[in-house]
Amino acid sequence: MNPTVLEPAERDPKAIRRTVIVLFLLMLVGGAVIWWKYTQQQAKDKQEEIAGRSPRISRLTKNFAGVCQDGEFRGLDDLEGKVWVVAPIVPNHPEENKIQLQKMQDLAEHYKERDDFHLVCISVANPHEHGYEELAKIADEVGADMSQWWFMAAEEKSVIGFLKDHLKMAHIKERKGADAEKFGVHDIPAQLRIVDQSRRVRGEFEQFDFDFALARQNEVRERLKTQPTLLDDKQSREGQLLNLYHDMEEIWTKRMYKVIDYTFTETETDQDPNYGSAIVVALTILAFIIIMGIRLRKHRNATTGG
Known part of the structure; x- marks a missing residue:
């Protein structure tokens, strides 16, 4: 050898x-x-x-359908290509609906000239006890135009699943006892969700919950009655939050309209x-390593005579 x-x-x-x-x-x-x-x-x-x-919370990949206030069966797939806003309501407890219905009325008036805008209220109630007839009364009370604003009734379980899993309203809670009798079984947020032309839910998870906004706003304003200088501190985290909460309902309302207006003009899809x-x-680095490896191998072979 x-x-x-x-x-x-x-x-x-x-x-x-x-x-x-x-x-x-x-x-x-x-x-x-x-x-x-x-x-x-x-x-x-x-x-x-x-x-x-606004960020994308989720994309609606499943159709949701129900009976609207005119007694006709419709699905949300029919709204593809439009910008629409959706909110839950409890038809048998009207006090639970005041905030979101007022917001929806304002939106209906503001965008009444747009054919590519729509509103949807989804009933969180047993449709066999509180069906589309009750929704028709609510629609009439708020002056909802059927061509622009639907009130939908569907099976209670599927409604809650859709709100939680697809619209990401995770903080829907169930009441019990006296609270359930007084306010209804389901504690729903006065939260609005914006859905764009491609069925993407836009916003932040916590945004546009006007129950939360008003509660925080009232809480801060109550504190200011005895501590009026709290808003002067704009540098600390607490000071920034207090300034936000002080006008939270107005801030979120302006932001909601801004997101909707931007969504109308958005042409670039999420990628x-x-x-x-x-x-x-x-790939360049990998190619260089491979090439240098081959060169070194050739050099070794030439050196050893292999």
């Missing part, structure tokens, strides 16, 4: 050093490109958010994150 075959291949320190330097530079440049693209996207998202673009730059950089 030729002993030279077993000898380790002669290493070229210059080639190894050159490889390491080039690899390091590739990673540095690649990282810089990815970071630049990321900061650009962040700046763009921030500008769009200021303009009214998965752009991984193109990262993939190109990763």
